[in-house]
Amino acid sequence: MINKEMLAEREKLALELAAKLPEISAAQSVGEGTCPLQWCLKLVEDARAISDGKSVMSRDGLWQLQLMIEGATRGQSGEEDLAVYKETLDAMELIGDAFTVKVAELLKANLEAYASEWDLHVRRNRCTSLVCYYDLYIDPAVCQGNGACLKAAPSGAVLGGAGMISVIKNDRELKNDAFIASCPLGAIKKCGAIKPPCPPAPVPVGSFGNAAGGAGGGRRRRRG
Numbered sequence: 001m002i003n004k005e006m007l008a009e010r011e012k013l014a015l016e017l018a019a020k021l022p023e024i025s026a027a028q029s030v031g032e033g034t035c036p037l038q039w040c041l042k043l044v045e046d047a048r049a050i051s052d053g054k055s056v057m058s059r060d061g062l063w064q065l066q067l068m069i070e071g072a073t074r075g076q077s078g079e080e081d082l083a084v085y086k087e088t089l090d091a092m093e094l095i096g097d098a099f100t101v102k103v104a105e106l107l108k109a110n111l112e113a114y115a116s117e118w119d120l121h122v123r124r125n126r127c128t129s130l131v132c133y134y135d136l137y138i139d140p141a142v143c144q145g146n147g148a149c150l151k152a153a154p155s156g157a158v159l160g161g162a163g164m165i166s167v168i169k170n171d172r173e174l175k176n177d178a179f180i181a182s183c184p185l186g187a188i189k190k191c192g193a194i195k196p197p198c199p200p201a202p203v204p205v206g207s208f209g210n211a212a213g214g215a216g217g218g219r220r221r222r223r224g
């Protein structure tokens with residue numbers, strides 16, 4: 001049985017927890033290079049970590065929000081999911097306690113401030129910050145053909161040889177920090193919709209982009 005004292009105690013706790021959350025301005029300006037959706041994901045994860053989980057919204061509501069945001073960062077959501085996300089935030093604002101209402105306000109502020117970035121994630125599976133979605137390429141101007149990336153990649157995913165500029169043939173299994181860090185020169189780079197010019201197959205180090213004016217030997221390729 002929930003009595004008045006218990007309700008008052010819960011509301012007091014909710015206010016204390018709400019005070020630990022960031023200000024609205026932080027949700028509206030997440031900082032250079034930070035993905036707004038990743039910012040929201042961390043907010044919800046942090047909120048779940050400090051929540052007592054005793055109300056429906058602090059337990060199931062926050063969990064649902066986390067799943068929805070994760071879906072948008074992993075290519076598992078569409079426009080209808082975004083609509084459900086907004087409805088969930090509205091419901092949380094309506095029936096939540098001070099803590100979950102503050103979480104909903106922060107997420108809504110982020111959604112409004114970064115509407116185009118949310119749209120880009122959900123509709124096109126693209127991330128301007130190159131955190132959630134990106135492609136990989138090997139910068140032919142940096143690669144020195146030492147072969148370290150070949151050893152770090154599954155067979156056939158990277159082509160190359162001693163003294164040759166390596167070429168990524170399939171980056172599906174390579175999108176991880178360990179592979180990117182496998183190049184001691186930092187030649188393995190992330191890119192978005194536009195991939196910089198790269199040779200289609202391994203060529204000797206120093207040969208790509210030096211002929212005919214050094215434009216890179218190829219046109220920029222629009223992807224996605």
Ligand code: SF4
Nearest residue numbers: 143144146147149183
């Ligand atoms: S990309 Fe880096 S690790 Fe791979 S061959 Fe070129 S320099 Fe070596």
